[in-house]
Amino acid sequence: GQGVEQPAKLMSVEGTFARVNCTYSTSGFNGLSWYQQREGQAPVFLSYVVLDGLKDSGHFSTFLSRSNGYSYLLLTELQIKDSASYLCAVRDRYNQGKLIFGQGTKLSIKP
Amino acid sequence: EAAVTQSPRSKVAVTGGKVTLSCHQTNNHDYMYWYRQDTGHGLRLIHYSYVADSTEKGDIPDGYKASRPSQENFSLILELASLSQTAVYFCASSPGQEVFFGKGTRLTVV
Numbered sequence: 001g002q003g004v005e006q007p008a009k010l011m012s013v014e015g016t017f018a019r020v021n022c023t024y025s026t027s028g029f030n031g032l033s034w035y036q037q038r039e040g041q042a043p044v045f046l047s048y049v050v051l052d053g054l055k056d057s058g059h060f061s062t063f064l065s066r067s068n069g070y071s072y073l074l075l076t077e078l079q080i081k082d083s084a085s086y087l088c089a090v091r092d093r094y095n096q097g098k099l100i101f102g103q104g105t106k107l108s109i110k111p
Numbered sequence: 112e113a114a115v116t117q118s119p120r121s122k123v124a125v126t127g128g129k130v131t132l133s134c135h136q137t138n139n140h141d142y143m144y145w146y147r148q149d150t151g152h153g154l155r156l157i158h159y160s161y162v163a164d165s166t167e168k169g170d171i172p173d174g175y176k177a178s179r180p181s182q183e184n185f186s187l188i189l190e191l192a193s194l195s196q197t198a199v200y201f202c203a204s205s206p207g208q209e210v211f212f213g214k215g216t217r218l219t220v221v
Contacts, residue, residue, distance in 0.1 A: 006153075031208060042201060042212035043154070087153060089210070097142045097161040099210065100170070103153035 002026050004090050004102035011108045012078055020073040020086045020105045028093030029066060034073045037085045037104065046086075047073070075107075083109045114138065117202050117213035124220050130189040132216050134202030142205040143185040145169075145177060147198040148215075154201065160185060192220045 004024045012018040024032065031050040035043035049055050049064040049071065061074040075082055085104040092098040114137045124130045136143065142161050146154040156169030158177035166177040174196060176188040185204075189196055197220045202213040 033208065033210065035210070042214050043210075045209045045211070048208040089154075095167070097159055097205075098156070098167070098169070099142075099144060099159070099205070100156060101146070101154040 004100050006102035006105045009106050014078055014080055014109055014111050016078055017076045018107055022071045022088035022102055024069050024090045026090050026092050030091040030093035032071050033089050035087045078109050080109055115204050115211050115213040117216050121217045124192045128192050130192050132187040132200055134185045135183055136204040140204035140206045144203040145187045146201045149198050194220050196220050
Protein backbone atom coordinates (compact mmCIF):
# COMPACT_ATOMS: atom_id res chain seq x y z
CA GLY A 1 0.00 0.00 0.00
CA GLN A 2 0.91 3.64 0.03
CA GLY A 3 1.91 5.57 3.10
CA VAL A 4 4.19 8.19 4.59
CA GLU A 5 5.44 7.80 8.15
CA GLN A 6 7.09 10.29 10.47
CA PRO A 7 7.82 10.28 14.20
CA ALA A 8 5.31 12.45 16.06
CA LYS A 9 7.77 14.41 18.19
CA LEU A 10 11.42 15.41 18.28
CA MET A 11 13.34 17.51 20.77
CA SER A 12 16.67 19.25 20.36
CA VAL A 13 18.78 22.08 21.77
CA GLU A 14 19.37 25.56 20.43
CA GLY A 15 22.62 25.83 18.49
CA THR A 16 22.79 22.13 17.69
CA PHE A 17 21.06 20.17 14.95
CA ALA A 18 17.94 18.08 14.39
CA ARG A 19 17.20 15.33 11.91
CA VAL A 20 13.57 14.74 10.98
CA ASN A 21 12.99 11.32 9.48
CA CYS A 22 10.46 10.22 6.90
CA THR A 23 9.78 6.78 5.44
CA TYR A 24 7.43 6.12 2.59
CA SER A 25 5.96 3.47 0.36
CA THR A 26 4.35 4.21 -2.96
CA SER A 27 3.48 2.41 -6.17
CA GLY A 28 5.53 4.87 -8.20
CA PHE A 29 7.80 7.46 -6.60
CA ASN A 30 7.84 10.85 -8.27
CA GLY A 31 9.50 13.17 -5.77
CA LEU A 32 9.42 14.06 -2.08
CA SER A 33 8.99 17.47 -0.54
CA TRP A 34 9.31 18.98 2.94
CA TYR A 35 7.17 21.65 4.54
CA GLN A 36 7.31 23.68 7.73
CA GLN A 37 4.08 24.39 9.58
CA ARG A 38 3.92 26.75 12.51
CA GLU A 39 1.11 26.56 15.00
CA GLY A 40 -2.12 27.89 13.52
CA GLN A 41 -0.61 28.55 10.11
CA ALA A 42 -0.49 26.92 6.71
CA PRO A 43 2.42 24.71 5.64
CA VAL A 44 5.28 26.42 3.82
CA PHE A 45 7.46 24.71 1.24
CA LEU A 46 11.09 24.03 2.21
CA SER A 47 12.64 21.58 -0.21
CA TYR A 48 11.99 19.12 -3.03
CA VAL A 49 14.11 16.06 -3.89
CA VAL A 50 13.78 13.39 -6.53
CA LEU A 51 17.34 12.04 -6.81
CA ASP A 52 19.33 10.10 -4.21
CA GLY A 53 21.80 11.88 -2.01
CA LEU A 54 22.12 14.98 0.10
CA LYS A 55 20.81 18.34 -1.08
CA ASP A 56 22.39 21.15 0.90
CA SER A 57 20.27 24.29 1.15
CA GLY A 58 22.10 26.00 4.01
CA HIS A 59 20.05 25.97 7.19
CA PHE A 60 17.96 23.09 5.78
CA SER A 61 19.44 20.05 4.03
CA THR A 62 17.54 17.10 2.61
CA PHE A 63 18.63 13.50 2.09
CA LEU A 64 16.90 10.89 -0.04
CA SER A 65 17.38 7.15 -0.50
CA ARG A 66 14.86 5.83 -3.00
CA SER A 67 15.89 2.20 -2.60
CA ASN A 68 15.12 2.41 1.14
CA GLY A 69 12.05 4.62 0.85
CA TYR A 70 13.69 7.05 3.28
CA SER A 71 14.35 10.75 3.56
CA TYR A 72 15.40 13.14 6.27
CA LEU A 73 15.39 16.88 6.77
CA LEU A 74 18.46 18.16 8.59
CA LEU A 75 18.28 21.48 10.39
CA THR A 76 21.61 22.91 11.57
CA GLU A 77 22.46 25.72 14.00
CA LEU A 78 19.01 25.46 15.50
CA GLN A 79 17.20 28.55 16.67
CA ILE A 80 14.19 28.70 18.94
CA LYS A 81 12.12 29.94 15.99
CA ASP A 82 12.74 26.61 14.23
CA SER A 83 10.24 25.09 16.65
CA ALA A 84 7.44 23.95 14.36
CA SER A 85 5.99 20.87 12.73
CA TYR A 86 7.79 19.46 9.72
CA LEU A 87 5.85 17.48 7.15
CA CYS A 88 7.10 15.33 4.32
CA ALA A 89 4.99 14.58 1.27
CA VAL A 90 5.39 12.07 -1.52
CA ARG A 91 4.13 12.42 -5.06
CA ASP A 92 2.77 9.32 -6.79
CA ARG A 93 3.82 8.82 -10.39
CA TYR A 94 0.89 6.58 -11.32
CA ASN A 95 -1.84 8.78 -9.86
CA GLN A 96 -1.21 12.02 -11.59
CA GLY A 97 -0.85 14.81 -9.13
CA LYS A 98 -1.64 12.83 -6.01
CA LEU A 99 0.39 14.13 -3.08
CA ILE A 100 0.38 12.27 0.23
CA PHE A 101 1.56 13.83 3.49
CA GLY A 102 2.94 12.22 6.59
CA GLN A 103 1.47 13.14 9.98
CA GLY A 104 4.27 15.60 10.63
CA THR A 105 6.98 15.77 13.28
CA LYS A 106 6.65 18.42 15.96
CA LEU A 107 10.12 19.76 16.67
CA SER A 108 10.65 21.42 20.05
CA ILE A 109 13.87 23.32 20.66
CA LYS A 110 15.11 24.14 24.12
CA PRO A 111 17.56 26.92 25.04
CA GLU B 112 4.44 34.85 -5.21
CA ALA B 113 1.72 32.26 -5.72
CA ALA B 114 -1.55 33.21 -4.11
CA VAL B 115 -4.21 30.78 -2.94
CA THR B 116 -7.26 32.35 -1.37
CA GLN B 117 -9.79 30.40 0.64
CA SER B 118 -13.23 31.52 1.70
CA PRO B 119 -14.68 31.61 4.21
CA ARG B 120 -11.80 31.57 6.71
CA SER B 121 -14.08 30.32 9.43
CA LYS B 122 -17.53 28.79 9.45
CA VAL B 123 -19.98 27.22 11.86
CA ALA B 124 -22.38 24.80 10.23
CA VAL B 125 -25.35 22.85 11.48
CA THR B 126 -25.35 19.05 11.32
CA GLY B 127 -27.10 17.95 8.14
CA GLY B 128 -26.63 21.29 6.43
CA LYS B 129 -24.77 21.96 3.21
CA VAL B 130 -21.36 23.62 3.29
CA THR B 131 -19.32 24.93 0.38
CA LEU B 132 -15.69 25.88 0.80
CA SER B 133 -14.18 27.92 -2.00
CA CYS B 134 -10.62 28.22 -3.24
CA HIS B 135 -9.14 30.55 -5.83
CA GLN B 136 -5.58 30.60 -7.19
CA THR B 137 -4.05 33.27 -9.39
CA ASN B 138 -0.94 31.51 -10.73
CA ASN B 139 -2.42 29.21 -13.35
CA HIS B 140 -1.22 26.07 -11.60
CA ASP B 141 -2.47 22.76 -12.98
CA TYR B 142 -2.79 20.91 -9.69
CA MET B 143 -5.19 21.83 -6.91
CA TYR B 144 -5.86 20.00 -3.66
CA TRP B 145 -8.18 19.89 -0.69
CA TYR B 146 -6.78 18.56 2.60
CA ARG B 147 -8.19 18.39 6.08
CA GLN B 148 -6.14 18.66 9.22
CA ASP B 149 -7.35 17.59 12.61
CA THR B 150 -5.77 18.94 15.76
CA GLY B 151 -2.31 17.50 16.20
CA HIS B 152 -2.42 15.55 12.98
CA GLY B 153 -1.05 15.75 9.49
CA LEU B 154 -2.79 16.58 6.25
CA ARG B 155 -5.19 14.08 4.75
CA LEU B 156 -6.07 14.31 1.07
CA ILE B 157 -9.79 14.61 0.29
CA HIS B 158 -9.94 15.46 -3.41
CA TYR B 159 -7.55 16.80 -5.98
CA SER B 160 -7.56 17.93 -9.58
CA TYR B 161 -4.96 18.24 -12.32
CA VAL B 162 -7.16 19.92 -14.94
CA ALA B 163 -10.31 22.00 -15.06
CA ASP B 164 -13.62 20.11 -15.18
CA SER B 165 -12.01 17.01 -13.68
CA THR B 166 -11.53 15.90 -10.07
CA GLU B 167 -10.00 12.84 -8.44
CA LYS B 168 -10.72 11.16 -5.12
CA GLY B 169 -8.04 11.33 -2.49
CA ASP B 170 -7.67 9.10 0.53
CA ILE B 171 -10.74 10.27 2.48
CA PRO B 172 -13.38 11.36 -0.09
CA ASP B 173 -16.46 9.99 1.68
CA GLY B 174 -18.88 12.75 2.62
CA TYR B 175 -17.20 15.28 0.32
CA LYS B 176 -17.61 16.37 -3.27
CA ALA B 177 -15.31 18.58 -5.28
CA SER B 178 -15.79 20.84 -8.25
CA ARG B 179 -13.26 22.54 -10.49
CA PRO B 180 -15.18 24.66 -13.00
CA SER B 181 -12.08 26.59 -14.11
CA GLN B 182 -8.31 26.55 -13.80
CA GLU B 183 -8.50 29.07 -10.97
CA ASN B 184 -11.34 27.74 -8.84
CA PHE B 185 -11.72 24.57 -6.80
CA SER B 186 -14.59 24.02 -4.37
CA LEU B 187 -15.22 21.47 -1.67
CA ILE B 188 -18.84 20.60 -0.93
CA LEU B 189 -20.23 18.91 2.13
CA GLU B 190 -23.79 17.96 1.20
CA LEU B 191 -24.75 16.76 4.68
CA ALA B 192 -22.32 18.10 7.24
CA SER B 193 -21.54 15.87 10.19
CA LEU B 194 -19.81 16.42 13.52
CA SER B 195 -16.85 14.32 12.35
CA GLN B 196 -16.16 16.88 9.62
CA THR B 197 -15.12 19.52 12.13
CA ALA B 198 -11.53 20.32 11.13
CA VAL B 199 -9.28 22.84 9.42
CA TYR B 200 -9.43 22.58 5.65
CA PHE B 201 -6.53 23.61 3.44
CA CYS B 202 -6.68 24.25 -0.26
CA ALA B 203 -3.44 24.16 -2.21
CA SER B 204 -2.16 24.59 -5.74
CA SER B 205 1.00 23.41 -7.43
CA PRO B 206 2.79 23.68 -10.77
CA GLY B 207 4.38 20.28 -10.08
CA GLN B 208 6.97 20.39 -7.29
CA GLU B 209 6.34 23.16 -4.82
CA VAL B 210 2.89 23.32 -3.27
CA PHE B 211 1.34 26.61 -2.19
CA PHE B 212 -1.30 26.55 0.52
CA GLY B 213 -4.16 28.83 1.35
CA LYS B 214 -4.48 30.05 4.93
CA GLY B 215 -7.08 27.45 5.79
CA THR B 216 -10.76 27.36 6.73
CA ARG B 217 -11.74 26.42 10.25
CA LEU B 218 -15.02 24.51 10.00
CA THR B 219 -17.02 23.71 13.10
CA VAL B 220 -20.07 21.49 12.74
CA VAL B 221 -22.51 21.69 15.65
